[in-house]
Amino acid sequence: MGLEEADDDRLMALFAQGDQTAARLLTGRHASRVLRLARRMLNDEAEAEDVAQEAMLRLWRLAPDWRPGETKVSTWLHRVATNLCYDRLRRRRDQPLDDEAAAEIPDPDLSAFDRIDQAERAAMTRAAIGELPERQRAALTLRHFAEVGNEEAAAALGVSVEAMESLLARARRGLKASLAARLGGWR
Structure with missing residues (x-):
């Protein structure tokens, strides 16, 4: 079996022994999902990248003490992230969301009015x-944006399914009620 097919527990053990290829493989498997989760939760690309990097660094520091079979690497990373x-979020609780930083890429097939409408709805x-x-x-983000199943999301949040x-x-x-109030007479 090649290293690419090794499970995460095996890769953690190899990395703990100094195998950089194992680290690259783990990063390739998990970093993009952690980044996507952080982007959705924070709505800030720079902060999301910092969170993803910090979560991966914590995983590397933990490697020598990793206990195979106790939890999945992906679950652990999602919980840390x-x-x-x-x-x-607690540090910036009183600051409004920055809509420009989280703007969607416009669809070239839409009219200018439709793009404005779409951007307003997204905001x-x-x-x-x-x-x-x-x-x-966090539950909504893990489940719908990070595309994590209920069991793994529950484990990441430290709650039951x-x-x-x-x-x-x-x-x-809550989202439905908030959007209904916001959209009111929206077409």
């Missing part, structure tokens, strides 16, 4: 997600 995002959605309580926002599903349900209801 979520907590790092929580920390950053409202980001703002509504940003107003959700932290745990609900039932609690995860409850967080998702509350997040969806």
Whole structure:
């Protein structure tokens, strides 16, 4: 079996012994998902990159003490990244979201009016997600934007699957109510 096919636990053991190829493979497998999670939670590219880098650094520091089979590397990384995002969100709690930094790339097939409409709806959605309580926002982000299953998302948040599903349900209801209020008479 080649190193590319090795499971994460084996790669962690190899990295702990100094194998840089194992580190590159783990980074390739997990860094983009951690970055995507942080982007969605923080709405800030620079901060998201910092979170992803910090989460990966913490994984490398942990490698010598990694206990295979105890938890999945992806679950551990999502939990660390979520907590790092929580920390950053707490620090900037009173600051509004920066819509320009999180603007969507315009669809060239849309008219100018449709692009404005789409950008306004996206900004409202980001703002509504940003107003959700932290745990609900994290649950929604893990499940729908990081595309993590309920079990792994629950483990990343340190809750049961039932609690995860409850967080998702509350997040969806809150998002729906907030968007309905914001969109009011929107066409």
